[in-house]
Amino acid sequence: MIFDNYFDRQFELRYFEMNKLGSATPTIMLALLEETAADHTHSIGYNLFDLLDKNVGWILVSGKLQMDRYPSYKEKITIRTWLSSYSSIKGYRENIIFDEHHNIIGRAKGLWVFFDIEKRRPIPIFNEIKEKWSYFNKEAIYTDIKKKIEPLDFADYTNHFRVNRYDTDMNKHVNNIRYLQWVIESIPEDITDNYFLHEIDGRFITEAQYGDTVLSLTKELETKNSFAHTIKIEGSNRVCASAKTIWKAY
Known part of the structure; x- marks a missing residue:
C-alpha cells in the first residue's frame, strides 16, 4: 500500500518479551501496538499525558489481532498504523506488522473511543486531532469488530x-x-x-x-x-x- 497518512514505529524484541520458545508473547504484541498508537498521538502534539492533564484519553472498545508468526529474540519489526475512519467520538485504528524483510507477519484493528476520564463517558474528538492524523480509507483486516460476541453461560x-x-x-x-x-x-x-x-x-x-x-x-x-x-x-x-x-x- 502506498499512501501518506500512516505512522511507522520500529522495535527490537527483547529477552523478557519472549516465551520459553524464544518468540514474543501475544500480550507483548498488544503492548507494542499500544506503544505505537501512543507514539502516533505524541507525534501530533497530543501525547497521552497531555490529554490526561485535560482529563481525557482513548479507550479501546473492540479489536482484533491476527498473527501469522511471532517475532523472535533480537528481531526487528515495524508496526505501521493509521486511522481508516472517524465518527464524532470514535475512530478505527488499523495496524500492519512487518518483519525486517518487510514481510507482513501480523495485522490488527481497533475501535477507540475518546473518553472523559472523570465523567466516564465518551466526548467529541478534538478537531485538531482528526485534522493532524487525517485518515486513509483502507483496512488492515476486513472484519466487523462492532459485531456482538455473546458471553458464555457456562464454561469448560x-x-x-x-x-x-x-x-x-x-x-x-x-x-x-x-x-x-x-x-x-x-x-x-x-x-x-x-x-x-x-x-x-x-x-x-x-x-x-x-x-x-x-x-x-x-x-x-x-x-x-x-x-x-x-x-x-x-x-x-x-x-x-x-x-x-x-x-x-x-
Missing part, C-alpha cells in the same frame, strides 16, 4: 483473578492487555504449550475496578483449537469482556 475451564493496582492504567480502568492475559491463563496447557495464538477477536463491555475478583471463563468451540471466552465480575452478572480465539500449531 474457569480461573479467578483479583484486580490489583498494577492491572489498572492511567485511564483508571483495567488495561485491555490484562484481559488478554486472563483469557490465556484459562486456556488448557496442552494448547498453550503446543500452539500459538493466531487470532483473538474481543469486545470490552464493562469496566472492572481495583479490588474486584474476576472470573475468566473459557469454552471449547466445535472448530478445533477455537475457544470462546468471557471475563465477568465474580458474584454478579456484570460481563467485562467477551472474545474468541483461534490457535495454530507451531
